[in-house]
Amino acid sequence: MGKNNFNKNVATAPYNFVPLNSTVISDNDSSVVTGIHDSYDYFERLTGYIECKLETLTPIYIRGGLTEEEVKAKKEAKDNSNFFSPAGQIRIPGSSLRGMIRTLVEIASWGKFGFFEDRNLYFRGFADNCKNLREEYDSQMKPFDKESKRSIYKMSAGYMVKEGFKYFIYPAEKTGDKDKQFYNIKIEKASEEIKEIGKKRENYNYYKLKDGRSIVVSGPMSNRKDPELSKKHDWIINKIDRNIQNKIEIPEIDIQNYNRDESRGNKVPDLLKQCYDDKEVPCFYVEWLDGENNNRVSFGNTALFRISYQKSIGDHIPINGLKNKEKIDFANAIFGNTFEGEKDPDIDPIAGRVFFEDAKLVNPNNNCLMKEESPGILLGPKPTSFQLYLEQDSNLVDELKHYNSGTRIRGNKFYWHKSGEKWEYKHHNLGNSNEKIKTKIRPVKPNTEFKFRIRYENLSESELGALLFALKLPEGCAHKIGMGKPYGLGSVKIIPELYTSDRNGRYLSLFNRDGWVLAEFKQKDRMLNQTVSAFEEHILEGMSDSDKGEASSLWETHRLKQLKKLLEVEKGKELERDHKSEYTDLKKFRYRDVLPIPEDI
Structure with missing residues (x-):
């Protein structure tokens, strides 16, 4: 999203986004492209390590694993409050440090948008405040017929069946003059028919009648803007059409998307699970074609069910580079892309050339753990909130863009820094007394010191500069790591020191009076800054004019100005005091x- 001056109707959140880059800048190091990076070019490449001091500015927490006994006792991860402590030694895992730094390298180097879950999200917008979303839902589910001046239901009805490892929908028979598969039935009449088969009508349930039809009961509905949708009826689905030529195979991608729909209500039945207990589960569905002209199916338990956006999250990432498989950006060149290589056989795997050790306590004998407490309820991200996760050109609710619109995702998500003083559940109890989702944690105290080492091999000067750029933040900025970021946990300050290896000198002599000749030398800050400058120059030269603007350094570009704001400790505390970094009511x-x-906040 470009600059905006929204001065009203603004949301608040403990997070914000670094906007996407318009193009991707390649790592032009030929040793990566050709695969020579697997061998050492001793005279031009850089090898050594970065010694890092890490100080916790707020409490931080990274959950430890369950013991063998706890696993056997079928305990869940939330039952373990211990900090990550292999062999009883408190540490920050190198994998967490690696992930944190990789994201910053990806952003600062104008890289491809990193690991994300590309899927279709679901929505139901018949009563939404956003006009665009209501119209989008109506267009797929009940388009308006001008002749009859009524909404004509577009969805179909049938029965879901599991056959082996696949799921199919057998359409319901069509009856009557209008070849209907389903129709309304008043609640009173539905209750009588359900009573005749010896059962009681309950919300979110379905009932097979003796004649093969099914009654489907929705959940309670209220405060409807559309009188037609007021809760005055249940649904009758005709009996199953067993003609196998008419059955519809549900694509695996739609099965996966349905399983990953976290916004579906807890009381709404899971149709896929019901297929394990019932051979024929009544359902409603719509068929559609995706952008690659593949047959797709959205399905639900009632007529006005949640449908899939026809565009996936990945469709909102510009294809000009951000998803280009052929380009090798700095993040992939430095950290490797073996994950992508395993996922996509068309991508040649690249081995990483940086190795993160666990961060260990400087004073392991000190008691650095806080007492066990329950944090505020840690909820998952809600990308379905398109007003937060998609770029918007307007703050007027009827003009908002949703996931079927032509807009981009907001970019990389970061949490604001906070004081870390009010992270406990008692400060964030919003009336939710569900004890099942509460957990216990024992964070590390503020002002605790750790140290860790990053080893690097065979890097070019600009690649090493990218790594150092992500470690050495501007004055007043800090990193975030671990759990509980929305409530102020996880702020840490990192101070890097650069060591390089003279590999030519290392192999001229194996020993001296002190033992092994390692030929590793600490570099002065001037060398560190020079390496960072080489990286910045490479990126500034490669970026588009629209991304660069009038900037003479990376931190002056529009994108990294947003990143810098998110990393500023005092800015985050200011927003916390002004209640501008809380979840919207x-x-x-x-x-x-x-x-x-x-x-703009």
């Missing part, structure tokens, strides 16, 4: 207020 949330860019 649920009563206000339904109005879909827009989240401004970081520098």
Whole structure:
């Protein structure tokens, strides 16, 4: 999203986004492209390590694994409050440090948008405050017929069946003059028919009648803007059409998307699971074609069910580079892309050339752990909130863009820094007394010192500069790591020191009076800054004019100005004091207020 001046109707959140880059800058190191990086070019490449001091500015928490006994006792991860402590030694795992730094390298080097879950999200917008979303839902589910001046239901009805490892939908028979598969039935009449088969009508349930038809009961509905949708009826689905030529195979991608729909209500039945207990589960569905002209199916338990957006999350990432398989950016060149290589056989795997050790306590004998407490409820991200996760050109609710619109995702998500003083559940109890989702944690105290080492091999000067750029943040900025970021946990300050290896000298002599000749030398800050400058120059030269603007350094570009704001410790604390980094109140949330860019908050 470009600059905006939204001065009203704005959302608040403990996070914000670094906007996407318009192009990707390649790592032009030929040793990566040709594969020579697997061998050492002793005279031009850089090898050594970075010694890092890490100080916790707020409490931090990274959960430890379950013991063998706890696994056998079928305990869940939330039952373990211990900090990550292999062999009883408190540490910050190298994998966590690696992931944190890789993301920053990806952003600073104008890389491809990193690991994300490309899937279709679901929505139901017949009563939403956003006009665009209501119209989008209506266009797929009940288009308006001008002649009859009524909405004509577009969805179909049938029965879901599991056959082996696949799922199919057998359409319901069509009856009557209008070849209907389903129709309304008043609640009173539905209750009588359900009573005749010896059962009681309950919300979110379905009932097989003796004649082969099914009654489907929705959940309670209220506060409807559309009188036609008021809760005055249940649904009758005709009996199954067993003609195998008419059955519809549900694509695996739609099975996966359905399983990953976290926004589906807890009381709404899971049709896939019901297929294990019932051979024929009544359902409603719509068929559609995706952007590659593949047959797709959305399905639900009632007529006005949640449908899939026809565009996936990945469709909102520009294809000009951000998803280009052929380009090798700095993040992949330095950290490797073996994960992508395993996922996509068309991508040649690249081995990483940086190795992160665990961060160990400087004073392991000190008691650095806080007492066990329950943090505020840690909820998962809600990308379905398009007013927050998609770029918006307007803050007017009827003009908002959703996931079927032509817009981009907001970019990389970061949490604001906070004081870390009010992370406990007692400060964030919003009336949710569900004890099942509460957990216990024992964070590490603020002002605790760790140290860790990053070893690097065969890097070019600009590649090493990218790594150092992500470690050595501007004055007043800090990194975030671990759990509980929305409530102020995880702020850490890192101070790097650069060591390089003279590999030519290392192999001229094996021993001296002190033992092995390692030929590793600590470099002065001037050398560190020079290496960072080489990286910055490479990126500034490669970026588009629109991304560069008038910037003479990376931190002056529009993108990294947003990143810098998110990393500023005092800025985050200021927003915390002004209640501008809290989750939007649920009563206000339904109005879909827009989240401004970081520098406009």
